[in-house]
Amino acid sequence: MSNGRFELSTQHAANGDFASLDRISNYTLVFDALWPTSDKYRALVDANDDDGQPNIYLSPEGDIGVSPQYEGYFEPNTWYRIALVFFVSNEGDVAYKLYANGEFIASMRYAGLGQLWSMDKNGLALFTDTADGKFESGEVYVNSLMFTPRSLTSNDIAALGGVKNAIDYTPSVRTLSQSVERAYQDAPVDWAHKWVTQRAKFFKNRER
Numbered sequence: 057m058s059n060g061r062f063e064l065s066t067q068h069a070a071n072g073d074f075a076s077l078d079r080i081s082n083y084t085l086v087f088d089a090l091w092p093t094s095d096k097y098r099a100l101v102d103a104n105d106d107d108g109q110p111n112i113y114l115s116p117e118g119d120i121g122v123s124p125q126y127e128g129y130f131e132p133n134t135w136y137r138i139a140l141v142f143f144v145s146n147e148g149d150v151a152y153k154l155y156a157n158g159e160f161i162a163s164m165r166y167a168g169l170g171q172l173w174s175m176d177k178n179g180l181a182l183f184t185d186t187a188d189g190k191f192e193s194g195e196v197y198v199n200s201l202m203f204t205p206r207s208l209t210s211n212d213i214a215a216l217g218g219v220k221n222a223i224d225y226t227p228s229v230r231t232l233s234q235s236v237e238r239a240y241q242d243a244p245v246d247w248a249h250k251w252v253t254q255r256a257k258f259f260k261n262r263e264r
Contacts, residue, residue: 061186068205069205080175081142081145086216086223089135090136100112101180110187117129136157155213157218158215159214183196199221
């Protein structure tokens with residue numbers, strides 16, 4: 057919590073189309089949540105302070121999004137594992153994909169507005185109404201929360217399944233291999249043994 061806001065911050069590197077703004081464009085949020093019955097909109101996510109208001113709500117009718125697109129149906133007093141997979145860009149119209157209990161619900165499309173969902177590394181607001189005087193937040197119960205600075209696949213989300221005591225996510229072997237490769241590329245070059253690395257890559261490629 058910070059100044060009455062529930063905020064998520066990260067030291068991960070910026071990525072994607074809005075990396076020049078030191079923001080994360082490709083990321084995933086997963087959380088187990090329950091909302092009591094209410095007749096008002098309730099804020100879910102405000103990724104940055106660009107427009108001074110949340111960018112994702114739970115509506116009184118029980119669907120999730122922001123005008124002009126809301127999707128799904130989330131019954132009150134019921135636990136759900138909700139996943140928001142962000143693909144924020146300058147060009148594409150898909151801001152994020154919405155999942156519930158491991159199942160795909162919809163691609164949320166807001167053409168030309170991608171920057172609104174680019175994550176401020178210093179504080180993405182969750183379940184907090186950041187707009188002045190609107191008071192569109194409410195009681196929510198949260199069991200688990202997961203953040204990763206990349207866009208998970210549908211298979212990744214399906215593997216997470218529904219509500220459990222914790223969110224147990226294990227990256228695929230391919231993902232781990234890519235992470236190791238990136239870390240190796242960013243490491244200082246050992247010029248004395250660089251030929252060993254090149255030789256190993258050469259023979260690995262020939263075996264494919």
